[in-house]
Amino acid sequence: MVEQQYVALNDPAQFGAVVQAWGARWPSMGLFVMLPEQEKQHVPWIQGYCRDHGIALMGAVFPALVAQGGFVSEGAWLVCFAEQPDYLLQTDLQGAGAQALEQWTRTTLAGSKAPQTLFFIFDAMVPNVSTLLGNLHMALDSAPRYAGVSAGSETFTPMPCLFDAQRHVGDGVLVIALGEQARTVVQHAYPVSKTLMNATAAQGNRIIRINDRPAFEVYQEVIAQEYGVALTADNFYDYAVHFPFGAVTVVDVLVRIPVALGEDQSLVCVGEISPNTNLRLLRAPELAQSHCVAQLDAALRSAGRPAGSALMTFYCAGRRMHFGGESALEVQQLQETTVAQALFGALSLGEIDSVEDLDVPRFHNAAMVCIAA
Structure with missing residues (x-):
């Protein structure tokens, strides 16, 4: 160039x-x-x-x-x-x-x-x-x-x-x-939270279960414990961009922003998440x-x-x-x-x-x- x-x-x-x-x-x-x-x-x-x-x-x-x-x-x-x-x-x-x-x-x-x-x-x-x-x-x-x-x-x-x-x-x-x-x-x-989670079921860019529980249920729980946010399906889009997941790798933590909430409480992110990926919650x-x-x-x-x-x-x-x-x-x-x-x-x-x-x-x-x- x-x-x-x-x-x-x-x-x-x-x-x-x-x-x-x-x-x-x-x-x-x-x-x-x-x-x-x-x-x-x-x-x-x-x-x-x-x-x-x-x-x-x-x-x-x-x-x-x-x-x-x-x-x-x-x-x-x-x-x-x-x-x-x-x-x-x-x-x-x-x-x-x-x-x-x-x-x-x-x-x-x-x-x-x-x-x-x-x-x-x-x-x-x-x-x-x-x-x-x-x-x-x-x-x-x-x-x-x-x-x-x-x-x-x-x-x-x-x-x-x-x-x-x-x-x-x-x-x-x-x-x-x-x-x-x-x-x-x-x-x-992006700073990383203390809580370590595991995507026990994931497909493509969809996290289906975290720690063998519905993904959104765990997301709600951790965001409340770590940051005091009362997350619901109604305010999901207001908060998700500010509290993305971090996919833990050997050398780094890769941001995965949730962009959609499924009827089955799965979370659709920008970027793939492999099954059994370790996750942390990030706060932008x-x-x-x-x-x-x-x-x-x-x-x-x-x-x-x-x-x-x-x-x-x-x-x-x-x-x-x-x-x-x-x-x-x-x-x-x-x-x-x-x-x-x-x-x-x-x-x-x-x-x-x-x-x-x-x-x-x-x-x-x-x-x-x-x-x-």
């Missing part, structure tokens, strides 16, 4: 002027476009423009954009690659598409002397991102560095949200090879007590990010729901603390990175993703 520009879409001439200027400077350029959901109707003419002008296009639709020190629901981010990167736009991930993803990844990584960063943008309607990434990782001889997010509608309404110059699809993944120099860090910095912090920005800055420094370089940043929609109006302040704090010359990106519906030193992929909620390239 060498340049980025925010443009309004009510005037196609502005889009064309930016892309033509980049094309004159970098004739082999590739173009990555991020659109907010409110602007999704512009995908066809963007595709047509790129086809007519021979521009290699990759793009995705997100709930909103990270721009202007906060979030916007209009316009688009245009991101220029000096050389068109290898990319894959793949559907049918529950069938033959998973094999196509594996083959493309093998081919893309072949001959690499250093770890490559692969940036995955999944449609948020894909229910098993963790499983797909885990299966891909196990099938590879050498691991890439994983980075990525989920795109689509914040209401989780199915819609085409991934595109290139020819196709506009949903229920799939767009993968972009970012090369050897890209560095990715992901943090959520107040912004004044959050260490997330400081942790991101420290991790970027440790990863060798050049001081002041631009950051492609993705901010979880669930995190924005928790912080409300203060979420824009957290974005501003991130830019000020990292001294980024530009902060550009989108609101995400799930976040992906690698376990440090192991390059094992993992799927987050409630996190911020920063990519320096």
Whole structure:
């Protein structure tokens, strides 16, 4: 990534002027476009423009954009690659598409002397991102560095949200090879409760039973004991985003935000929960007590990010729901603390990175993703 520009879409001439200027400077350029959901109707003419002008296009639709020190629901981010990167736009991930993803990844990584960063943008309607990434990782001889997010509608309404110059699809993944120099860090910095639970029955992203009892019953009990909250089916949506589960792993606790309550008292979360996963209840912090920005800055420094370089940043929609109006302040704090010359990106519906030193992929909620390239 060498340049980025925010443009309004009510005037196609502005889009064309930016892309033509980049094309004159970098004739082999590739173009990555991020659109907010409110602007999704512009995908066809963007595709047509790129086809007519021979521009290699990759793009995705997100709930909103990270721009202007906060979030916007209009316009688009245009991101220029000096050389068109290898990319894959793949559907049918529950069938033959998973094999196509594996083959493309093998081919893309072949001959690499250093770890490559692969940036995955999944449609948020894909229910098993963790499983797909885990299966891909196990099938590879050498691991890439994983980075990525989920795109689509914040209401989780199915819609085409991934595109290139020819196709506009949903229920799939767009993968972009970012090369050897890209560095990715992901943090959520959510405090962990004392109570340890076990998902004794779970399927996909649904927790059916905790400690051999209905999941919601245990959730009510623990949230009352730990935080004094009287949780009911009626106020579930008011509290769930502020009190997510933490899936305990060997190296970390991964946030899983409950987003739906089943008639059987099961809990549907964003992200998979394997049977017998150990769980803790998390309490999303107040912004004044959050260490997330400081942790991101420290991790970027440790990863060798050049001081002041631009950051492609993705901010979880669930995190924005928790912080409300203060979420824009957290974005501003991130830019000020990292001294980024530009902060550009989108609101995400799930976040992906690698376990440090192991390059094992993992799927987050409630996190911020920063990519320096």
